Amino acid sequence: MKTRRRPSPAIGRILTWLTGGTLALNLLLILGLLALLMWNGAGTFWPRPLLLLTLKDGGRVLGELRAQDDETAHRVQLKIGNREITGADFKWFDEAQIGARALPANAILLERLEWGNFFGFFSSLKHGSETTATGDTAVAAALPSLLAAKHEEARTVKALELEASGSSERFAALSSELDARRAALAADVLVMTTASGETRELPVSTIVRMLRPNTMGAASKIACYASRVREFLLDPPRESNTEGGIFPAIFGTVMMVFLMSFAVLPLGVLAALYLREYARQGALVRAVRIAVNNLAGVPSIVFGVFGLGFFVYFVGGGIDRTFFADRLPTPTFGTGGILWAALTLALLTVPVVIVATEEGLAAVPRGVREGSLALGATKLETIVRVVLPASAPGILTGMILAMARAAGEVAPLMIVGMVKLAPALPVDGTPPFVHLERKFMHLGFHIYDVGFQSPNVEATKPLVFATALLLIGVVTVVNLAAIVLRNRLRRKYATSAV
Numbered sequence: 001m002k003t004r005r006r007p008s009p010a011i012g013r014i015l016t017w018l019t020g021g022t023l024a025l026n027l028l029l030i031l032g033l034l035a036l037l038m039w040n041g042a043g044t045f046w047p048r049p050l051l052l053l054t055l056k057d058g059g060r061v062l063g064e065l066r067a068q069d070d071e072t073a074h075r076v077q078l079k080i081g082n083r084e085i086t087g088a089d090f091k092w093f094d095e096a097q098i099g100a101r102a103l104p105a106n107a108i109l110l111e112r113l114e115w116g117n118f119f120g121f122f123s124s125l126k127h128g129s130e131t132t133a134t135g136d137t138a139v140a141a142a143l144p145s146l147l148a149a150k151h152e153e154a155r156t157v158k159a160l161e162l163e164a165s166g167s168s169e170r171f172a173a174l175s176s177e178l179d180a181r182r183a184a185l186a187a188d189v190l191v192m193t194t195a196s197g198e199t200r201e202l203p204v205s206t207i208v209r210m211l212r213p214n215t216m217g218a219a220s221k222i223a224c225y226a227s228r229v230r231e232f233l234l235d236p237p238r239e240s241n242t243e244g245g246i247f248p249a250i251f252g253t254v255m256m257v258f259l260m261s262f263a264v265l266p267l268g269v270l271a272a273l274y275l276r277e278y279a280r281q282g283a284l285v286r287a288v289r290i291a292v293n294n295l296a297g298v299p300s301i302v303f304g305v306f307g308l309g310f311f312v313y314f315v316g317g318g319i320d321r322t323f324f325a326d327r328l329p330t331p332t333f334g335t336g337g338i339l340w341a342a343l344t345l346a347l348l349t350v351p352v353v354i355v356a357t358e359e360g361l362a363a364v365p366r367g368v369r370e371g372s373l374a375l376g377a378t379k380l381e382t383i384v385r386v387v388l389p390a391s392a393p394g395i396l397t398g399m400i401l402a403m404a405r406a407a408g409e410v411a412p413l414m415i416v417g418m419v420k421l422a423p424a425l426p427v428d429g430t431p432p433f434v435h436l437e438r439k440f441m442h443l444g445f446h447i448y449d450v451g452f453q454s455p456n457v458e459a460t461k462p463l464v465f466a467t468a469l470l471l472i473g474v475v476t477v478v479n480l481a482a483i484v485l486r487n488r489l490r491r492k493y494a495t496s497a498v
Helices: 009-045 136-164 168-185 218-234 247-278 283-295 300-323 338-362 366-374 379-390 392-408 443-453 457-492
Strands: 050-055 060-069 075-079 090-094 098-102 108-112 118-127 130-134 188-193 199-203 207-211
Touching: 009 218, 009 457, 050 075, 060 090, 060 118, 108 188, 118 136, 118 199, 130 136, 136 168, 136 188, 136 207, 207 218, 218 247, 247 283, 247 338, 247 379, 247 392, 247 443, 247 457, 283 338, 300 338, 338 392, 366 379, 379 392, 392 443, 392 457, 443 457
Parallel strands: none
Antiparallel strands: 050 060, 050 098, 060 075, 075 090, 108 118, 108 207, 118 130, 118 188, 188 199
16 A cells, blocks of 8 residues: 655745745735826826926927936926927927926916816906906916806806706707807906917816916815815716716716626526525536536627627617617617626626525535424525525625626626716616616726827826726725625624634
């Protein structure tokens, strides 16, 4: 009889150090990624000083210092803005070109609804053809209150436009009032002078925020930072997602994940219950388990194609022909929407829930089942009242993994309802209040869009880091909620040894 040789203590220590080192490396990589995202994402909103470069050829350039390459080319990168004049937001300058640097106290940064930022100096303020303020001091004193009034007027005009879009009769009644308010909104104009001496007239109603970064103290910078973060989290995007906020993407991502959870939970738990508790164990059940495990390895885009064909064209087309025939050929449910996206992701993640639920059911001690049956309970009562509650932590573990994967998936959603820009949320004040047929925005696709599809990659690069950091934050919050619930259930059924 052969005796098996025991590994030497030296090999055991090497393996221990190897596994510990691998774990440390993984943790280091994760922490490094989070630090990179936090440094670049959270720092995006901090106001930077405006640098005025006087070039040796006599030209002058004003902008935010964004990068400095001292090791190879000795050059600096400025965000120069003024896109309608310069044609680009960023420009590199060699040190050999630069004659002098300065941080002028009267340099102005204007964040606008269109054309990106404007960098320059105050010249005058006009109301129609009348000049109401001239010079830096007078304009700086008059502009903040005028800007606040214009923002209030803009909100009123937007509310009237929304009300007028409800019916043709309401549009006719509000048409003249809307024209008058729009004219009043455009009446005030700010005249700015660029560093190179050019003059531009900017409607005050198009200015989002006015800053003097070179004279801002710590409190002003913190207030500006908080205002920009609020705008990023709660406002809709502007200029093809390159400016403004990403609230529709946050809302769409969270709502889609919760819809997916409601769909995948009963589907996965019932399938696992049948496989574990009712099915006769044999070759067929083993084949089904192998198929479920293999389903988890199918590329996600394949699920997207299936969702497009089955949910959108077959199920959605059938709903349209049955309930919305009067609206055809314009589809209602026969096109991509948040409901079909959630169901597609439910199919994508159901193997995870089935496997985790089966493991949870298997962990319930046999004595607990037999005790319930011995007391006269039926098998169904034992499963519903004893086995399922005891296996709830395992089920929730599967749900946590499914939600994390669903929040990060992009490829299948691109063909079943996710879009670059969705002007209306799936939930609003219009009956029936929840519009499951509407298209939606998603944080993952927003990262792809601004990072790789935008023509102005330099301008959108900070947004990629900020949105990626936010996506990780959303996934973490959703997972933490599920983990807290799982831990409470685990403590409640601690005697089950699950």
